[in-house]
Amino acid sequence: MYRQLMGLRQLSRRTIASSARRQVENTVKEKQKLFQEDNGMPIHLKGGSKDAVLYRATMALTVFGTGYVVYSLLSASMPKKP
Template sequence: MEGLRPTFTEAPVTIFATPTKLATESAATSYLGDNRVPDLQKLFQKSDGLPVHLKRGLPDRLLYRTTMALTLGGTIYCLIALYMAAQPKNKK
């Protein structure tokens, strides 16, 4: 009777023994796009009285208004569903 003794004699193959990328192949060094951070910092730090989430103009306003409309619509829908669920059922 062997019980719970292991029956294999070789060690299992290690899958993650070697790295798949070298340190010189990192994404930070291979990215050749423009650095837009200084421009965005100037834009967001400008004191024009606008909140940060509306600084980039029309796209931000559309996204903000769409989010607010969906939030209000969902709230109203939930309140109506709760009201209808609270009503007793008709027995005929």
């Protein structure tokens, strides 16, 4: 049993160490050009449609949360009628 565990350990170590790494292209220069471009667009929306969707979802959740907090505070401050 111990020999099998040691063999498995050696196999996993060899697989991880010898696996070929995928080369990723460096896109920092393109991103810098995109975000430093002066086109009148706010920085948090320059990433494209994904940024716009995330921004709108965040704003919707913020407005909904604020409304719910105000509703909860108003309902807690009003006494219940018997």
